[in-house]
Each structure stands twice: as C-alpha cells, then as structure tokens.
Amino acid sequence: MGQLTPVFxxxxxxxxxxxxxxxxxxxxxxxxxxxxxxxxxxxxxNIRDRVAxxxxxVAHMLAPMPIAASLNLTSLAVPMLAPMILGLGGNAITVxxxxxxxxxxxxxxxxxxxxxxxxxxxxxxxxxxxxxxxPLRFGVVHPFSxxxxxxxxxxxxxxxxxxxxxxxxxxxxxxxxxxxAAGQLDGYCVGEPWNTAAVAAGTxxxxxxxxxxxxxxxxxxLGVTRKWAQSSPETLAALMRxxxxxxxxxxxxxxxxxxxxxxxxxxxLACAPDLCRPALGGNVHLGATTSVARPDFLKxxxxxxxxxxxxxxxxxxxxxxRWGQAKFSAAGEADVRxxxxxxxxxxxxxxxxxxxxxxxRLFDSAPA
Amino acid sequence: xxxxxxILVIDDNKIRASIIEEGLRDAGHDEVIVVHQMDGLLRQxxxxxxxxxxxxxENPNRDQLEHMFQVSRAAQxxxxxxxDRADSHSIEAAVEAGVSAYVVDGLKRERVKPILDMAVxxxxxxxxxxxxxxxxxxxxxxxxxxxxxxxILMKSKGLSxxxxxxxxxxxxxxxxRKIIDVAQSLVIASGLxxx
Numbered sequence: 001m002g003q004l005t006p007v008f009x010x011x012x013x014x015x016x017x018x019x020x021x022x023x024x025x026x027x028x029x030x031x032x033x034x035x036x037x038x039x040x041x042x043x044x045x046n047i048r049d050r051v052a053x054x055x056x057x058v059a060h061m062l063a064p065m066p067i068a069a070s071l072n073l074t075s076l077a078v079p080m081l082a083p084m085i086l087g088l089g090g091n092a093i094t095v096x097x098x099x100x101x102x103x104x105x106x107x108x109x110x111x112x113x114x115x116x117x118x119x120x121x122x123x124x125x126x127x128x129x130x131x132x133x134x135p136l137r138f139g140v141v142h143p144f145s146x147x148x149x150x151x152x153x154x155x156x157x158x159x160x161x162x163x164x165x166x167x168x169x170x171x172x173x174x175x176x177x178x179x180x181a182a183g184q185l186d187g188y189c190v191g192e193p194w195n196t197a198a199v200a201a202g203t204x205x206x207x208x209x210x211x212x213x214x215x216x217x218x219x220x221x222l223g224v225t226r227k228w229a230q231s232s233p234e235t236l237a238a239l240m241r242x243x244x245x246x247x248x249x250x251x252x253x254x255x256x257x258x259x260x261x262x263x264x265x266x267x268x269l270a271c272a273p274d275l276c277r278p279a280l281g282g283n284v285h286l287g288a289t290t291s292v293a294r295p296d297f298l299k300x301x302x303x304x305x306x307x308x309x310x311x312x313x314x315x316x317x318x319x320x321x322r323w324g325q326a327k328f329s330a331a332g333e334a335d336v337r338x339x340x341x342x343x344x345x346x347x348x349x350x351x352x353x354x355x356x357x358x359x360x361r362l363f364d365s366a367p368a
Numbered sequence: 369x370x371x372x373x374x375i376l377v378i379d380d381n382k383i384r385a386s387i388i389e390e391g392l393r394d395a396g397h398d399e400v401i402v403v404h405q406m407d408g409l410l411r412q413x414x415x416x417x418x419x420x421x422x423x424x425x426e427n428p429n430r431d432q433l434e435h436m437f438q439v440s441r442a443a444q445x446x447x448x449x450x451x452d453r454a455d456s457h458s459i460e461a462a463v464e465a466g467v468s469a470y471v472v473d474g475l476k477r478e479r480v481k482p483i484l485d486m487a488v489x490x491x492x493x494x495x496x497x498x499x500x501x502x503x504x505x506x507x508x509x510x511x512x513x514x515x516x517x518x519x520i521l522m523k524s525k526g527l528s529x530x531x532x533x534x535x536x537x538x539x540x541x542x543x544x545r546k547i548i549d550v551a552q553s554l555v556i557a558s559g560l561x562x563x
Contacts, residue, residue: 045430049468053460075434075449076459143435170435172428 004035011060013269016087023246032242052076061223064316068144082221083344090298092195092209095187100205114363117207118158139171139188149319151189192279206286237348244302251300313340374399376418384494421470465491517551
C-alpha cells in the first residue's frame with residue numbers, strides 16, 4: 001500500500017462526531033488510503049475560521065453553516081459545500097424542571113409530542129407574560145444551526161413569536177445543562193448528550209426531539225471549502241467512502257457499546273459513558289420516569305440517507321429568510337441547491353440511482 | 369498620548385492576558401480592559417462599550433459573542449470580526465496564533481491592524497514561552513530521574529557517582545537509547561523489585 005494521504009478534520013465533541021471518530025479509530029480511513037487527523041475544537045466559530053484559512057481540510061459542521069458561509073452571512077465567509085450528511089436527528093428540546101411542572105399542569109404530552117408540548121408552552125408563556133415576568137430564555141448552540149431552526153419552528157407552530165415572546169441566546173453545548181440548573185436559561189435545544197445531562201441531573205425535562213419535529217432531517221454535515229473539493233476530488237471521494245462504512249459501523253447495534261466507549265474517551269467527549277448511551281442506544285429518558293424507545297433517535301447511515309438533498313438545503317435557506325438572517329434571492333436558492341447536491345456523494349459511493357427527493361414533512365405538515 | 373481606542377481583552381489565561389495588556393499599553397493604548405470571567409460578559413461589554421475586542425480562540429464563548437454582535441440590543445454599535453480581505457495573511461496569522469479580533473463598524477482598518485498584529489505577536493511569544501517552560505520542566509524531571517538511577521546503581525553496585533553515570537551512559541550508547549530512557553527503566557524496575 002502506498003503512502004497515506006493526510007486529511008485534517010475539525011470536530012466539536014458531540015455524539016454525532018461519531019462517523020469521523022469511527023472512520024479514524026476503526027481503521028476505515030486508513031483502508032481508503034487516508035491518514036485522518038482529528039482536531040477537537042471549542043466553538044463553531046473556530047471550525048469555520050480554521051476551514052476558511054485551510055488549517056482543516058474538512059470539518060464536522062452544523063448543516064446550515066456551509067450555506068451561511070457561501071452566502072456571505074458570517075465572518076470569514078468562503079464558498080463551501082456539504083457533500084455528505086454525518087447524522088440525522090439527535091437533538092432535543094429540554095426545559096427546566098420548574099417550567100416542565102407548569103407545562104405538565106397545562107396538559108403537555110409526557111412522551112414528547114411536539115404539538116402538545118408546544119401548546120402547553122404557549123399557555124405557560126402567556127401566563128408568564130400576564131404575571132409581568134421577563135421573557136423566558138432559551139439557548140441554542142449557534143444562530144445558523146438546526147437547533148435554532150427547530151426551536152424556532154416548534155415555538156412558532158404553537159403561536160409563540162421566537163423574537164418577541166421569548167428570548168433566544170447562544171451558549172456552548174456543554175454549558176447548557178449548568179446554565180439551566182443555575183436558572184440562567186429556561187430551556188434549550190442542543191444535541192446529545194447535553195439533554196440527557198440535564199435529565200440525569202434532575203434539573204431538566206426533555207419536551208420534544210428532532211426526530212419528532214422533522215423526522216430523518218440532517219443535523220451535521222461534512223463541511224468543505226469548494227476550493228478543497230475541487231483541488232482534492234479523489235481524497236474527498238475516498239474520505240466519503242471511508243465515512244460511509246464508518247456510518248454503517250456506527251449504525252450497527254452490535255457496535256453501540258464499542259462506539260460509546262470510544263466517544264466517551266478523553267480525546268473525544270471526555271464524559272461519562274452513561275450520558276452517551278441513551279441516544280446511541282435509542283432509548284432516551286425524557287424525564288426521571290418516562291423514556292422513549294426510538295432506535296433512530298440519532299441515526300447514522302452510510303447508504304442513500306447520507307446523501308445531501310437540495311430540498312433539505314432549501315428548507316434551511318427558507319428558515320434563514322423566515323427569521324431575517326438572509327434576504328431571499330433566486331441566485332441564493334440556486335447556490336443552496338448546489339451546496340446540498342448529492343452528486344459528489346453519489347459518485348464517490350457509486351450509487352446509481354438515489355431515491356426520488358421526498359417532500360419535506362414536519363410534525364405539523366398537512367398529510368400529503 | 370492616548371490612542372482614543374478602547375480595547376477589551378477576553379482571555380481566561382491571566383498571564384497571557386497581562387502580556388497582551390502590557391503590549392497594548394506600551395503601544396499607547398491606555399483604555400485596555402481585561403476580562404477573564406465569562407459570567408455576565410454581555411452586560412460587561414454593554415457597559416464597557418469597547419471599540420475593539422480581542423479574544424483567544426480556545427474560548428468556547430466565541431459563538432455567543434458573534435451571536436450577540438448579530439442581533440443584540442446589548443451592544444450598541446454593530447461589531448464585526450476583523451477581516452481585511454486585502455490581507456488574508458494577517459487573518460491566517462491570527463488564527464495560527466490562536467487569537468481573533470472584533471471591531472466596531474466604521475473604525476478604520478489601518479488603526480485596527482496594528483492592534484491585531486500586536487495581539488498576534490504576543491500570543492506567539494506566549495506559546496513560545498509556554499513551550500520553553502514545558503521543556504524546562506521536562507528537563508528538570510529528567511535530571512531527577514537520572515539522579516535516582518545513579519543513586520540506585522551506587523547503592524546496589526557500590527559505585528561512585530561518576531562511575532554510576534558512566535555505566536548509565538555506556539548502557540545507553542550500547543543499546544542506542546537515551547540516558548533518560550535507561551534511567552527510567554532502571555527506576556521502574558527497581559521500584560517493582562522493591563529497591
């Protein structure tokens with residue numbers, strides 16, 4: 001075997017960095033001729049900056065980030081692509097124990113139904129406002145994130161104006177549970193294991209989750225600059241093949257314990273394995289006495305499901321427009337469809353035909 | 369002479385922060401405020417109302433900071449990351465050194481660039497210093513290990529200090545190893561065998 005090609009990849013310590021971690025640790029990258037070097041980062045801003053200046057060839061990115069960078073909506077904006085989905089689902093919305101008590105009294109479903117819990121929250125928000133309280137405060141990890149758009153969509157569907165009726169702030173994921181316990185936040189939307197962290201501590205209650213809000217929607221993507229994708233097409237293709245095999249490995253229930261041990265280790269999440277197990281094993285505790293069995297709570301796939309879809313990109317772009325982050329333009333939409341094009345993944349994996357693009361369906365969409 | 373630019377330095381590494389503060393003051397900036405604690409940062413920024421914010425890249429609160437600049441009512445003036453498109457090298461150098469700067473809109477680039485350059489050079493100096501310190505610590509630890517190995521040989525073989533050292537060195541040379549590695553093995557072995 002010839003010399004391995006080094007690929008530098010940045011990641012944030014979250015469960016859905018699993019595909020990159022497994023690609024390196026289980027040897028899939030090496031089998032594809034790649035020496036994968038993983039660098040843990042402390043903020044999405046660092047991920048963006050280090051990809052932009054070329055320290056990282058690729059990175060674990062929030063799905064909307066390559067769009068925001070390409071449309072010049074952030075600093076150090078350079079044209080990027082999202083050639084592969086690294087994980088579907090995996091997020092949840094957690095509220096403080098005190099807020100959950102009110103929501104439960106107001107009829108919130110205990111099993112995480114987004115319509116029911118949203119309406120209960122709307123009643124709690126109205127009551128809170130009538131009592132002259134300061135607006136409830138919710139945390140997300142980044143303004144251009146699936147978390148921000150899921151939270152906003154869920155709030156708005158229940159008649160809560162995310163910009164007027166509540167306050168939305170940004171915090172690093174690993175600080176969310178502490179901020180909730182300290183009363184600095186009333187709720188948050190974040191990836192695992194940081195919802196489970198609050199439930200395990202008894203300070204938070206999961207009220208709904210990404211798979212219930214928008215089933216099988218992309219959460220993290222592989223982010224690359226267009227420049228790198230064009231200059232290293234073979235390396236990118238080999239990397240995606242390695243990651244597809246890694247994703248299938250992660251999805252196999254027989255490997256869940258092995259994966260849990262890897263991710264909880266000191267080089268990755270550096271947390272208790274018990275925090276990682278619920279989402280990886282598909283049995284998530286919403287509260288002390290309620291759990292939900294969803295094998296697909298956080299879904300990895302090396303098959304067609306990991307191919308990006310222009311419709312997904314378009315949904316994220318629509319949210320940016322809806323919430324005033326971007327101005328709609330036909331050129332912008334065309335660009336977004338390119339960013340989320342399945343072509344690179346399809347060619348790398350030699351998938352002949354991808355399933356027809358499904359229409360986007362969220363929890364409150366009318367039946368087709 | 370005052371530059372008239374107020375600069376907020378956010379860095380939870382106190383030594384590095386004070387090195388940067390000193391550099392900025394030497395360069396004639398007397399409105400420099402250093403913050404180590406992230407608690408209540410947003411309110412502090414609103415109170416201080418800085419023209420330039422310098423923050424270390426290890427800080428996990430960068431996303432929060434950027435979000436605040438985007439939407440917030442707390443910051444009275446729009447702030448953006450310092451990006452000089454004509455000079456991508458200085459951005460690369462900053463990221464390389466581990467520092468980022470945010471600048472109030474409208475502040476002239478040529479006034480800000482020396483501040484960023486200063487921060488970059490001080491960050492670099494600090495990492496060099498940290499590495500030297502680390503090296504010095506390792507060297508000290510190595511010397512202690514070699515001393516212990518010598519002591520073990522002197523006791524068990526009845527050698528003088530010089531003879532003990534010569535034996536270590538000869539063994540290392542014969543096995544193409546470093547003296548410290550031989551000394552370490554000896555100390556461990558002797559520990560296992562109960563001295």
